[in-house]
Amino acid sequence: MKKFSEVLVMRIFSTGLIVRLLVVLLSWTVAQSSVGKTSPDIAFTDVNVIDVRNGLVVEKQTVVIEAGRITKVGSKDSIAIPEGALVIDGAEKYLFPGLMDMHVHLLTPDDLILLLANGVTTVRNMQGEPSTLRMREAVELGQLPGPRIVTAGRVIDGMPPTASAFQGVTDPAAARDIVARQAQEGYDFIKIYSGISLEVFNAVMQEARQHNMEVVGHLPRDVPMMTALKAGLKSTEHLLGLIDAAAADESVPNMDLSFLDPLAREFVTELGRGEHDLHALVDDQEILEVATVSKEEGAWFTPTLYAMSNMTSNPAPPNPMWDKYMSIAMQDLWDFASGPAYAMSEDQMRGEDAVYELRSLLMRKLLGAGANLLVGTDSPVTHVPFGFAMVEELRAMVKAGVPQDESLRAATLNPARYFGREGELGEIKTGALADLILLEDNPLEDVGALREIAGVMSQGQWRARDELQGMLDDIVKKNKSIELVFSDAPEFPDPGAALADFLAEDGSATRVIADHSDDDKTTIRAAFGESDAWKSVTIDVGEEKHLLQSEGGTTVSLIYQNGQWTLTSDGSVIESVKGEPIASVLTGTPADAAILRAVVGDLEPGEERNAFVWNCGPSLDCSSALSEIIRIRAVKREVIPGYGFFLEADVYEVAAVQRGNITPFSFWIAQGFAKGQPVRYEVDGEKPWRRIR
Known part of the structure; x- marks a missing residue:
């Protein structure tokens, strides 16, 4: 069963297969002609410069850029x-100055x-992993086109x-140890x-100060807004905690x-039935105090209104013109998170x-009292695509x-x-980095x-626009x-589990679903594609009987x-062996990850099991297969990019114990949202299979 809270967070929050894969198996889509080349000195002439500080247009200017910085701004004659x-x-x-998205989740x-x-x-990236740090470095070195990345580690x-x-x-x-480790690893x-509890919040804030790191995020439910602001919480995301901070009735x-909270859910439902006057529940003086303290402490608020609309009757809609640029895994995830099961x-x-309207009202009051706002999209929550969601x-x-001018400053x-x-x-302005957008309109x-x-x-x-469009x-x-x-x-048929599609470097494809809903057995459905033909197999894994049917x-x-x-194969005995209490038939594909996970169950790190196996291949030809012990x-x-987002996965390593005909391989099995599903499969330390969705 999918974890309800995670899905709602996402919602807010003739030539054969080989030729088809010429583009597919690039893990990074990079326009190589545009990478690593610094433009020569540039001069924009006769251009209207937007002065965002004052909300003005300065007409017919020349702007000169040398070595990536603006060196001159003035009238064309000067x-x-x-x-x-x-x-x-x-x-x-x-x-116009380059935009800054202050709340994204890069993958x-x-x-x-x-x-x-x-x-x-x-961009300010709100959940990072080692792969994020590698992207940050590649952008800084000019090896990867993209925005400057400022990133957190794991939430x-x-x-x-x-x-x-x-x-x-x-x-x-x-x-404290988590904070120190993230600082040492290089997160920003x-x-x-x-x-998190108030005690953990205080520990995080204290340790972060020791490492000169700022703390941002959701206002924890157990931490009062004033406490958080005075402790130095740098930015509060989604305007969370604002209504609670302004509450006239503490009950x-x-x-x-x-x-996330049954009592809150019931109260919101009562609110929808008209049983409460929400505006009577807040005290304007309290919100003014929040604004005053936030200014004094240098704190910021990131509303993410477009993403938060996903919790309302007017959510962010699908847009085929934008959504087509998102990964297939993300598109599938959005479809799932928008489904009736989570209505x-x-x-x-x-x-x-x-609640959305009241939060917006309080935001206006904050702004009117001098509080500071930042623009963030929370991409890629459901139908909030990277980049396109900024507008x-x-x-x-x-x-x-x-x-309008204040929103642009934000x-x-x-x-x-x-x-x-x-x-x-x-x-x-002179001396600024040349992060710029040339626009057709004002x-x-x-x-x-x-x-x-x-x-x-x-x-x-x-x-220029043509190059950017080519990259898209x-x-x-x-x-x-x-x-x-x-x-x-x-x-x-939908087994209530996540679909996993894998592609191999040799052009092979595998589709696999593992259904763990039956206490007596796990049913794995797999399909193997080679040379434009697909073969389907159903695999039932029980304690003392495995049945594979193509x-x-x-x-x-x-x-x-x-x-x-x-x-046995079609009734004929192939081999009988004694010894190990568990055994399995393997296919040499990512379906083996689901099969072995069903055979051994959940193991704690460091635990291991031996098993008899027969590698019969995807065609289930066991006629010449010999038993081996693995x-x-x-x-x-560990946390890896998985089914359209970062997820936690258990890592298993498989090696031969006897005979040694099995090439060592590793597989990753998801926890959380896609629990029990294979999300990565590597043979001998390489990555011949890549999960697509």
Whole structure:
């Protein structure tokens, strides 16, 4: 069963297969012609410069960039253009600072391309892993196109953690160790979540100060807003805690993320039935005090209104023009998270609508009292795609009452102040880094003008619209190639488990689902694609009997009786062996991960089991297979990019003990949302199989 809270967090929050895989098996979509090349000196001429600080247009300017920095800004008659500079005619166009998305969850390098193509030149990433650090470095070195990355490590939460990829902790000393480790590993800041206790919060804040790291995130349910602000919480995400901080009646439950708290969910449902006057529950003086203290402490608020609308009756809608650029895994995940299984009752939905409106009202009051806002999208929660969602978030803020020029500052100048880099980022002035967007229209009149991009400059490189579009088109081509591979794959009945599609370097494909719902057995359905043909197999794994049946073909059984295992194929005995209490038939594909997980069950790190195995291949041809003994060892639990997001997975290593014909391989089995499903499969330390969805 999928973890309800995780799904809602996401919702808010003729030539054969080988030729089809020419594009598919690139794990990083990178336009190689544009990587690692720094543009020459550049001069934008006759361009209208947007002064975001004052909300003004300065017309017919020349802006000179040398070595990635703005060196001159002035009227065209007063500025000398360096010899050999690339001159870009800005007549009737508008030069705007690069956007900064202050709340994203990066997964792959493709995400960076979507952001860059939409004018986002800096991101604050709210959950990071070692792969994120590698992306950050690659961008800094000019090896990967994308925005500047400032990243947290794994999110720190209470127990049990809201998502399996979060680090759940209840001991303050353990929390200190997590902070120290993330600092040592090179992460930029710490993100906390809703479930940590006041004691853990205090420990995190104290340890973070020791390492000069800022702490941001959800306001924990057990930590009062004033306590958090005075302790130095740098930014509060989603405006969580605001309603509770302004409550006139302390007996009212905290309504934020009500799906996490049955009492809050019931109160929100009552609110939807009209049993409470929500506006009477808040005290304006309390919200003014929050604004005052936040200014004094240098704290910030990131509303993520567009993403938070997913908890209302007007969620972020699908948009085929944008969604096609997201990975296939993410598109599938969005479809699932939007499904009826996770719909709210009408009363609860009306209650969430009221909570959203009240939170927006309090945001306006905060802003009016001088509090600081940042723009963040929370991409890629359901139908909130990287990059494209920036304009939607700005529109949501304007609709909620934030003046248009102020919303634009919240995406440019305010983040520069937040990072302590005012004068370097967020505006167009001499000495600033040349993070720039050339626009066709004036965003001060309509933030939608940020969609009409003529080009983007980031990390010292200018990319015109055609080049950016070409990078996006490459992502679509890759997705279509993958879909083509699986277009003829068999459809399985829904077993209540996540579908896993894998591609191999040799062009083979595997589709597998493991259903653990039966106490007596695990049923695994697999399909193997080779040379444009698919073969389906159903595998029932029980304690003393395994049955493998190929569609319209071979039936293989493995039965344990009187201390021995007997392997038969279509009724003929292949071999009988004595010794190990567990055994299995293998296929040499990622389906083996699901099979062996069913055979050994959950093992703790360091535990191991021996088993007899016969490698019969995907065709189930066991006629010449000989029994071998393998050792299956649980190595560790780690967080990896999985089914469209970061998830926690158990790592198993398999090696031959006897005969040695089995090539060592490793597999990863998901916890949390996709529990029990294979998410990675490597043979002999390489990655011949890549999970697609």
